[in-house]
Amino acid sequence: MTSGQPAGRSGSIERSTLETRIVVDLNLDGGEARVGTGVLFLDHMLDALSRHGRIGLAVTATGDAVMDPHHTVEDTGIVIGLALKKALGDRAGIARYGHAYAPLDDSLARVVVDCSGRPYLQYVATMPEAMIGAAFASSLVEEFWRGLAMNAGLTMHIDLIRSRNAHHAAEAIFKAAALALYQATRRTGDPARVPSTKGVLA
DSSP: OOOOOOGGGEEEEEEEOSSEEEEEEEETTOOOEEEEOSOHHHHHHHHHHHHHHTOEEEEEEEESTTTOTHHHHHHHHHHHHHHHHHHHTTOTTBOOEEEEEEEETTEEEEEEEEOOSSOEEEEEOOOSSSEETTTEETTHHHHHHHHHHHHHTOEEEEEEEEOSOHHHHHHHHHHHHHHHHHHHTSBOSOTTSOSSTTSSOO
């Protein structure tokens, strides 16, 4: 089977709704983080995702974040997922599976990912605090990863093993996910073969 991966394994997606306008440029093979969503904590997490996943990630978002960051966070996850799906192409030659643990002080998170083409998120994380700072609900961490996994075609299992601080918990999750995604998306096999007994990942 011939690889359908785009050169440089990059994906650019723009998505507009009545609530938000999100533009994402993503490169699986590296680059800088340039993020501006209007949600400062989300920007912090996306920077961590880019740096630890060694992913080039440019994100701009406009919308109703001043009222409530929910739509911006959820929609940003959706668009990053779509860009990741585009960058993966037919997924030929990739490792497919990745897993990682990441600690941050009191917090420890584990993320296991399969670039399966079948969207599924198992999120088991009891956040120790309802809010991260004054404006970011801890529940938005799940919303972001659900949007990303469902639109990228990933099977993801996210477990927060322990935590006493919600900021640390969220950051440990994002860092573990970044490390797992980096591992799963590396080209480790035959670039002309999809890592599946079916010959297709879907």
